[in-house]
Amino acid sequence: MDKIIIKDLEIFAHHGVLKEEKNLGQKFLLSFELLLDLEKASTEDNLNETVNYAKLCIDIENEFKRTKYDLIETAAEKTAGYILVHYPMIKSVKLTLKKPWAPILKTVNYVAVQIERSWHTVYIALGSNLGDKKKNLNDALNLIDKNQLCHINKVSNFYETAPVGYLDQDDFINGAAEIETLMSPLKLMDFLLEVEKKLKRERKIHWGPRTIDLDILLYDSIVTEDEHILVPHPRMHERLFVLEPLCDIAPYKMHPLLNERIIDIKNKIKK
Structure with a gap:
């Protein structure tokens, strides 16, 4: 540079x-x-x-x-x-x-x-299975983009997916976004939790229904050891509902721990 x-x-x-x-x-x-x-x-x-x-x-x-x-x-x-x-x-x-x-x-x-x-390049996952699901995702994206310390570069297609873990709930709409931010991983996580709160996210059941779910998947190519914010997301490589939309916007991004491209990880678990 x-x-x-x-x-x-x-x-x-x-x-x-x-x-x-x-x-x-x-x-x-x-x-x-x-x-x-x-x-x-x-x-x-x-x-x-x-x-x-x-x-x-x-x-x-x-x-x-x-x-x-x-x-x-x-x-x-x-x-x-x-x-x-x-x-x-x-x-x-x-x-x-x-x-x-x-x-x-x-x-x-x-x-x-x-x-x-x-500026740091970050990939986040979005999900919703309560209310107007697509609107919830778009509302979250708008709130993120309004923060002057963040701006959105790319947004994936939205996908309807079955719930994982707690099954007695409606299907989800899932997506992913590439953002640039000036925030540290911990500050960004705090901000995303604020966005969830504004959109009436309630944490009553583990992996239960929610108006919005926002997770940091990748932050540049760093690997954190902070118990409050683990990057890369520790289960992203196991979840097709995360990898599918992420492949729309960053198929050749390398997973910093697995040293594999996102598209290759997706294809492995899709077999």
Whole structure:
């Protein structure tokens, strides 16, 4: 991936814990490494295929000064998020925020924080077997897409499937979606649980009927060991109702543990 580098953009702003810092303000220096694909811009000599870094610097300054934060950690987080949301061509940001006039009663060149943030590609499964099932799936997708930290790239066909586990319930409508998100796996899971709650999901019977079910299947190519969010989904490779729609949008995606393509896993269990 190519880079645009901006070094020590100077901005006078009002971040800091102390009252004087918020009232008087001080100098901050921001540096960025922006990852994006510059091949088309360079071969066509076309500004529309790259980021106008003059405009970007003005936008960053306006955003950086818009709110007063206690911590430079928060200012850095908000700035990185702003860049990724408003400049979709940029896939990743490495941001260094320096505070040269930090009131620490010692002689230093500066104190600083450095963060890296990027868009992540995630595949989620959707299911519903209560009420207007297709509407439930579409409502969930709309709620996900309205969150500025997420956007939907692809949606599979919807499939009617028989229930698994608890059988005394109606058939499901199942689908899958590819999304990009700035959230961590745990933050994304929390957000999806909020979406389920908004759509009146109730957890009364294990594997029982539900208005909506949202599961993270794959998150980039990572493997987590957090008991609260296991990625890849531990049972996805056993479930045709997951693999079928996933093959609509990512047939050649590799399962990071099984080291097999999704379509090959599906074909194995379909025999």
